[in-house]
Amino acid sequence: MNIKEAGHLLAGIITKCEAEYIEAHLEESEASHLTYRGKDLESVDKTGAVGGNVRVLVNGGWSFVSFNNLEDLETKVKQAIEQAKFVSGGEAKILQYPPIVDKTKAEIRQNPVNIPLKEKKQILDEYNQVIWEVPKLQTSVIGYADGYRKYIYMNSVGSYIEQERADVTLRVGAIATEKGEVQQAGISLGSRGEFSAIKGLHNQIRDMAQNAVKMLSAPQAKGGEYTVVLDPILAGVFVHEAFGHLSEADHVYENPQLRELMTMGKTFAGKQLNIVDGAAVPGLRGSYKYDDEGIPAQKTYLIKEGVLTGRLHSRETAARMKEKLSGNARAVSYRFPPIVRMTNTYIEPGKTSFKEMIADIKEGIYVKNWYGGTTSMEMFTFSAGEAYMIRNGQIAEMLRPVVLTGNVFSTLKNIDAIGNDLDMNEGGGCGKAGQSPLPVSNGSPHIRIQRCLIGGK
């Protein structure tokens, strides 16, 4: 049985059941991966998966059943309903939405999974060659992945939405060593299924590999507070980690203190700061037409002119907080229930040029690129892939990569310049509650932060 046949069967079952609210997902996916370590293509694979889930709300409690055989769907629905009785008496509820019946396409020229392995290998071979031409390089790591997913959302109110999406990611890393010292540099890229996005990167990859070598002789930053300028990639990670996660309503809705802290209308930053999240922004890795609860995608201003104006919702958090739906409920696969997630998150561009931004910095740090980032709500840390001193308004010597950390609230207030050069980073994947990596994009123009804490010697 394919998911189309199973979908019609399942829709018939859930619309007949007596439960407050039932939704179901079915999914069929395929993916391919190519991995290089060192000079050789280490592994190539193609995988396929089929599966689905049923989620039931009964008297304020959720029950979730996932499966990957499509037989006997009625028993699975019954199991979910039975199981829900144990949780009833809770406070879960959802916002209803008029039923939607629709079908969307992936809008790509070619399914990336079907592009011959030979063609993928050829491009990656070229990139690897570029890296290996750089002297002092110890090794390289390349990970390419693509995927294509067809999925069906349905609920007991009569929604039936068939969607498709494709995804391409490329991570390229170079490792340089000398006298027991190891340094690494990397880039990540991605697209919403368009394979051409990873073509023609030879120069970018050469620069990256040369940077790994240069870092070997770079000094480590002296730990402490600095005026820091972030490039669009790292600023995008910052906005995702530091503010995006805090805007996810599921962190906030059951927490009275956090609710108080995140009151709409509160001023968080200077007037020049605008932060947006939205799957309705087209063509990016976090874009879609409907979220995994069948709600149309939107574009939400989280911060407008420095003031908190919106947050990200699922049906449940919107109902509990009595706020508007935002279309941000997402699941990485059928094995998980949808939760509140980001989509495409970015700082809108301002007016300052990069030159102006660094002009009056006597001693500061320019940070570029990223290794990763984590957040614990109030605190964040993120790692720059590249760092330079700024001295007397000029970019000066290279530093070892640095880790930046801070309190979200004071850091947002300390943003005092926003560049005019918005750029989106599509290489990221977000993890939350065991669901990782979720395709997202984030971006920003260059930004300047005063008094930012840098780890170091």
Next chain:
Amino acid sequence: MEEILELARKFAEEAEVYTVSTEEAPVHFEANRLKAIQSKQSTSVSLRLIKNGKLGYAAASGEIDARKLVDIAVETSEFGMPAQFSFPSERNFPQVNILDPEVETVSIGEMIELGQKLIDPVLKSTEGILCDAGVSRDSVTLSVANTRGGQAQYKKTTFGMGVSGTLVRDTDMLFVGDGQESCHPLRDTKALTDIVLHQLELARNTAGVTSGQMPVIFTPDGVVSAFLPALMSAFNGKTVLLGASPLDKRLGETVFDKRFSLFDDPTLDFAPNSRPCDDEGTVSRRTALVEKGTVKNFLYDLQTAGQAKKQSTGNGSRGRGGLMSPAPSAWIVSPGETAFEDMVKDIKEGLLIEQLMGAEQGNVLGGDFSGNVLLGYKIENGKITGRVKNTMVSGNVYQILKDLAGIGKETKWIGGGVCAPALYCANLSVASK
């Protein structure tokens, strides 16, 4: 499985089929209340074959079409790496106890009760705290068979529980929590909640830190968050093969403190990561990675071992999509001789770190780390005086582990993957604002 193997044999010299079926039943509490019950079932099959001496691979979960699986594996083998090994023909494995049928008899009702017992004492202790808790019972059935006659199959049960608390005051947030896992059902909620209550007690006051060099104690959880990312990559046979591990070429050298020993051990009875064999049917064994400061071995799967001209250590692990690579089973750091209280007493001004955030983001390969103290305390004149905030700790894993001021004599399991004592470092760089 037999069918896939038979079919693959027609197209390739060698083949291996790996299947894994899991049933998971987690119960979630959120914001002090029972929130959701889940049950998850999945089955997946991976096929690895050697055709014209090269490795091919395919995997599927859900509907399995044997013919399609074989076709894809044959297609990928055209680009595959030359196989540097033969599949093991082992059919007999040592007894490692990892199945307790009692796990599957724990009812949803009992699991809900346990969750409530995890939350109640924490809730009672601290006004305004929000607790999440989880109790889960899982079972996994795994089998691997190959055309050289090798065959292994086992079933494992695991039971886990955990509780965490978040306390928000103005813009200050405190996170506490702990968890436990076993192949037996767990019932002692008090052991866990006592740890969390102790964390809350210590964090009641906050204490200021001045930037500079100072002694730092890492609790077993702190050891995991600060040191593990670097060690895991350094001892991975693949990193070593690529020459990217700082321990490459240092086999047999004393690189660490003479009191520091580290083992990978999948043979401990009822430890959640234990197993009779790895994911490619190699017999499980205890592997010394560091013995009394000396680097003894690295972790290998069959292919990496073949390339490096070593033996597989039984650490073949199926990662994302089921691809094989070496990975630790359970890491055991040997206890030392210093009592925890004595470490604390020894410090005039320093830190006790329980959770470091972001240490895995730095130059992991080189061992440099720099992390924000998510949960940690100030020590003054031999006493823990309060929680520290806005503080970063930086150092190099190899420099620290070369010369430790002390190793704790008590060890603790963190999740199912690590068992470690506290580590006492004489001098670390701390930045604070």
